[in-house]
Amino acid sequence: DAKTTQPTSMDCAEGRAANLPCNHSTISGNEYVYWYRQIHSQGPQYIIHGLKNNETNEMASLIITEDRKSSTLILPHATLRDTAVYYCIVRVFSGSARQLTFGSGTQLTVLP
């Protein structure tokens, strides 16, 4: 799986959009970008994933650059409960039991 690079930490004001960047310059054509988050030692929680098109769900939006070498997770209206470590993971879309590899992630702190 391709390596990802994320900032160690970010702050965001409550109610504002949180934009979390991720670099994955060695991503392959068959690798997807996944985002998970972990709130204070709870189990990781899936947020969203995409291949090359922008994706949106009820939690967030994922913007992937045209060259697919980087992406941004957007939380449109951050709340205090969004304070968490956010993980960007690149992985082949597979029908096997293949595992996810978590990096260090970005600690997002939403400030009141």
Added chain:
Amino acid sequence: EPEVTQTPSHQVTQMGQEVILRCVPISNHLYFYWYRQILGQKVEFLVSFYNNEISEKSEIFDDQFSVERPDGSNFTLKIRSTKLEDSAMYFCASRPRDRDTGELFFGEGSRLTVL
């Protein structure tokens, strides 16, 4: 909403003792995983399990670890002779077979403290 449940939430044990961590995956899921997270460190993959056998395991998952699906609902992680360095949060995860979206459903974890 269905969820993965884990027991116990916290277990304290003496070094050298055997520990069994239990997980009840979501009912229609067929792929199962164990991860662990030592305090302050990354979430690390241990093992994946499908069709009653291990699909993949990491270097961490050595002979002291074993997994089992003893019945149709439980998925267990056994640590035969615990060491101090086994102290960690252990997360169980599952996903359905019919689609692989990369979405794993994680439980809340079992905290293991080895004294």
